[in-house]
């Protein structure tokens with residue numbers, strides 16, 4: 001997968017040299033390009049923002065540099081990338097979207113700052129490539145960079161060969177639409193707290209049932225909205241102890 005990121009703070013993406021994403025890049029699973037938007041400015045002050053039409057707080061990112069940047073990162077001879085624009089007004093980023101993005105050959109991220117990017121940039125880009133405005137959640141950040149780090153981590157871990165034990169993808173939260181069960185390791189007793197006996201029983205059927213029940217209980221307590229979204233055949237409400 002090829003990923004290009006455009007930002008006025010390219011140094012935000014230094015962490016992508018580390019850990020499993022760094023290894024994915026070294027293995028060629030992920031090709032990452034980070035670009036400074038100011039590369040595509042032409043004035044002495046390298047200006048990327050201006051005042052908002054219609055008034056209002058803050059500044060808006062000018063369309064010209066963005067237009068040139070997206071042109072430069074959208075090769076004419078290859079299929080167009082999917083453009084992702086983090087925004088407080090975006091569609092919620094979910095594990096389902098992470099799976100969808102992990103299947104894309106080329107992602108292009110536009111990191112806004114200030115009060116956002118002139119809307120015409122997205123309108124024009126949409127005439128050439130798929131454009132998705134995406135939001136991490138209902139709170140306001142300073143810009144899109146943190147969102148790109150989150151999205152890139154969620155997507156990269158789904159790429160083939162990135163996670164050593166592919167099985168771990170099956171059992172994690174949101175893989176089956178539920179939260180995962182509690183997890184434990186040695187010692188069997190620690191400060192008076194014991195590991196649930198069933199997990200040390202060696203009975204894999206009982207362990208699987210225990211984990212599903214614990215996941216249901218957690219989901220009912222912390223994320224009842226996920227239960228409502230489960231397909232009817234996957235949940236019998238009686239599964240959840242009162």
Ligand SMILES: N#Cc1c(-c2ccc3ccn(Cc4ccc(CN5CCCC5)cc4)c3c2)n[nH]c1N
Nearest residue numbers: 086087112113135136137139140141142143144147
């Ligand atoms: N993903 C994600 C995000 C973001 C996010 C993503 C990208 C940018 C680019 C700039 N900002 C800052 C900002 C701040 C306030 C406003 C609202 N203003 C009201 C009047 C005109 C705009 C717009 C943007 C961003 C924030 N925040 N929260 C998420 N889950």
